Amino acid sequence: MRRLLAFVLAVAVGMLAAPVPAQAAGTPPQIYGAWHCSDDACIWGTVRTVAEFDSKNHWLIDRGDGRPSVNLVVLSFVEPLKLLHQTTDTATLNGVPRGMTPEIVNYFTSRGVRVMLSIGGITYTDEWDAALAENGTLLGQRAAAVATQLGVGIEIDYEQNSNPNLSQLQNFITAYRAVHPYNAAGTDPTARLTIDTAAGDRWLIDINRKATADWLRTDTPVLDYANAMVPARQPSTSSAIANWQEHLDGKPTYSPPVLPLAPAKFTGGLYVAEGSKVRPECTNFAGSLQNSTGSWLTAAAPNGAGTTAGLLGYMFWAAEKPSTRGVTTQPPNTCEGGMGAGATFYAIPIPMPALRQS
Template identity: 35%
Template sequence: MAAPSDLTKVYALWHCGADGCMWNEAVDNSYFDWIVNRGDGQPTANLIIFSFLNPVNVLSSGVQAVPAGLTPSMIQYLQSNGISVMFSIGGEEWSSEWDQALGQDPVTLGKNAAAIAQQFGVGIEIDYESEQSTPLLDQFVKAYRSVLPMDNSTSATDSSLLTVDTGSGTGYLTSVSQWASTWLEEGLINWINAMVAGGPYGSIGEATQYWDEHLQGTSWANIPPMNPEHLVVSLYSCDGSANCNAYPGSVLQGAVGWVQQQNTRGISFWVGGCVSPTVCCNNCPGIQQGSEALISN
């Protein structure tokens, strides 16, 4: 298993492949050219999060739940180029499947996710966009860590990574943020990803009003302030956002400055590849320039 890239600062990209996040077919390594090399020989992103695995399939089939398109050779190619790799379980489309799998057997679900991480040498991201079964998610997290304990050493592998997606602020998926604060305190997850809002932010101020809710805590929900190193914020790469095509004057440029000022963990982008047959996001010079600003080597 490959050692993770330097994730002191995270610059991540969720990736849907070429078939709307189904990953029924593999893509050629050249599909990642703009991610592997931002123009100066360094990778654009230091983390790719392949989206998504179906939680019901993870419970019933274990490592066989990984779609055929998520091949070991593709993962190894990215890791050999200094990019850490994670699999995301769930997503908005599979929220009910999360509830179904958690309601059936959250412990086995967590252990099967850990087996996938071990088999493929990847980390796992929890993308649970429901609140029906959040307490059962606690059993998932603890079962996962019973197989793959937290490892913050320099020899840690990608499979030691476990992260959780939350709302852009704490007002959406509030119970997930509440539990995430506990998991962070107990050393069970590495960081949270504050997901994108309903559409691209029109200004950096529009974005930080949500991100500050995580940093400052939310008293009405009993969510404590967050250690900045535990917060990764998110932006749209395309979908009406200018972040893909241009860096100067963009919300991304403002976000890079905010992350550096607040010393938060980093930025993730939704999304690379094709979320549908006609909506694709590849070859983003703006995101490449943001990479040079945040994670210059």
């Protein structure tokens, strides 16, 4: 009996002394970027001088100490049907908005800020459908040519929630990658090809399912990463985290299921200004969602995909004037105190480093 008690005691002591598995270490954000809508509600329809552009956007390249507030700017939006047809009109030159000039690209890249062009947006969903139906391969080739011309990456923002044309979207991606192959080192800006998904897994389901299963895998990556876009309105801390957790978990009960997405394969989106309100995300980092969600975002653990903890970072909607009504991030509503302070707090690397691959 004594031997039995001694054995039980020894086992119990051993269990108490056994090391506790360490939690996944937090990973600082690698991406801290802004979608940019120019001064005409995302049309980019006029050529702007660098001096005039700087007067309204200087905070993006200077958080107050000479360092940029972001390491990525996504110029939004290119209209896909005009790009396919290489349209020239009052707002467009050979399919590209006239305001998306080499000078504006250089305004950012000369400060170490990566630049991409976003094709689509919710306004151009029908145009995406029409362009893909006409020739997804040629659209991908045209996008690749613009990337080469301007030295930028491309973002796919195809917001078709009902029966998206996935076969032609695959053709678009295949054609683009034939010109600009996947570049894990991130050394070729034209090779950066990303896609936008919904804030969580319950909208744009077909696109999200396809992207997660075939394009955002860590073993055979095709796209660099996805952006979990902003929801209909600025979320609370808990609802933002719940949305992003859906991507990590997937939807195993859906038919067919949506697979889990690796934390290293997506960013979380937040509003920087919304409607008539300037958000703390712009002006007050201490009261912002990029502050209150930060401990979760940097430590979010894989749940079926990927091996490293932490999302890639944050994207903010949107710089300057995203709508014809409401506030802008033009002076006096500049964002050094929100996004700029956040860039300092998280020690955002500028220029953007090679992104985690798993």
